[in-house]
Amino acid sequence: MNHSRASILKLGQTLIVSVQEALMDADLTGLRDELVADVKKYRAACVVIDVTVLDVLDSFAARTLRHIAQMTQLLGARTVIVGIQPDVAFAMVQLGLTLEGTDTALDLEDALSLLNVKVG
Template identity: 50%
Template sequence: MNQDPALVSIMRQGPYLIASIHTALDDSQMVRFQHDLVDKIGRHRSRGVIIDVAALDVLDSFGSKTLRNIAEMARLRGAQTVVVGIQPDVALAMVLLGMGTVQVETALDLEEGLAYLDDAVAPRAAVDARDGRP
């Protein structure tokens, strides 16, 4: 990523990418994060993406829309996405402002996010292996 490593980290964990947002991002940083993450999905042939937002105490409408866009782009590139760590106050504000993540899977924390991806991705990987796909 081209930005300060303290803002966002993207790590590879087997067939998954784990992206942690460490602090609030402005719109241009959010767009850069989106671009970098979607690029890495293809580069690493990732089957799943976890976006950890536990460090955020606010998520504006642009950030919420960008997370939905990332999930859709990842799906089009063949990867499942799950957002984890949404704080209670952030969830309440998102619902009250109509900024839900209906199109995006969510989980309580990283452990549940990994379990979700294991359940969602493992059956598809088995079918791909039978068909001879990587």
């Protein structure tokens, strides 16, 4: 996937999704479908989804991210969502939106450390 809104980079057995701009519902479902297919295709062990650029995560986005993590886990890949901004985290908690059961990390470096992925 190399669309303007998100890209998927393969690093060994890890897929790194970099969200470049706000995602509409159709973009999220497209990303979900492509990412799940890529996990199977590349036999990925880990997935990192970087949402640093997002200044809002609505209920559909939060639910879709949670579903992606559950789907990839069923395929044998552990998923970590990184880069949730403090204001976004605050709003999500206020609205009762959670990523329950999904690993999160502050940034890409923390996620790769959490996943024991060696770089370099």
